[in-house]
Each structure stands twice: as structure tokens, then as C-alpha cells.
Amino acid sequence: MGTRLYVGNLSFNSTEDAIADVFSQDSRQVKSVSIVTDRETGRARGFAFVEMASEDDARAAITALDGTELDGRTLRVNEAQERQPRRGKPANERRGW
Numbered sequence: 001m002g003t004r005l006y007v008g009n010l011s012f013n014s015t016e017d018a019i020a021d022v023f024s025q026d027s028r029q030v031k032s033v034s035i036v037t038d039r040e041t042g043r044a045r046g047f048a049f050v051e052m053a054s055e056d057d058a059r060a061a062i063t064a065l066d067g068t069e070l071d072g073r074t075l076r077v078n079e080a081q082e083r084q085p086r087r088g089k090p091a092n093e094r095r096g097w
Helices: 016-023 055-065
Strands: 004-008 030-037 044-052 076-079
Touching (some): 016 030, 016 055, 055 076
Antiparallel strands (some): 004 044, 004 076
16 A cells, blocks of 8 residues: 555545545644645645655545545545546547547
8 A cells, every 4th residue: 555545535625634634633644635626727636645654644634534524525435546548549540630
């Protein structure tokens, strides 16, 4: 298990500081919080990534926080997965080429 966590179903009003406060409870150490935003509008997309100081802190955060509420929304907390490559047509087969 890694130390990077996915936090889903966030309120658009949640802040990085509020997320860090929740994840640092019970003596867990948070290294960083990054709320993902839309490139065009700059608006939060409803999920974030939290980097914990250790695998033990990450496991403890998942156990303690998955299914709990923050800013009126029920959080989904699990280990972040590596982004899968997009599947699509090769560039020379795309429309307009």
C-alpha cells in the first residue's frame, strides 16, 4: 500500500485546510492535500488527493474516514490508483486526418 489517498464525493466548498484538519486527527500526519480543479473554470471537481506521512497513517485514515461526513457530503476514501492510459484511436485514425 502507498501513502497517496483518493478522497471522493467532496463538497465544492471544502478547502485543503479543512481536509488536512480531518485527515490529521488521531495523530495522523498529512504531507499534502491537493483538490483537483477543472482546467477551464478553475472550479473544484469534487475530489482530492491526500499524501500521508506513512502507510500506517494512510491505512488508519481510510479506516477512520471512509463513509464519514465532511461539509454535508459522505466521503469516499481509498488508496489512489495510478492513472490508466487513455484508450482511443491512434492519431492517424482520428476524424479529420
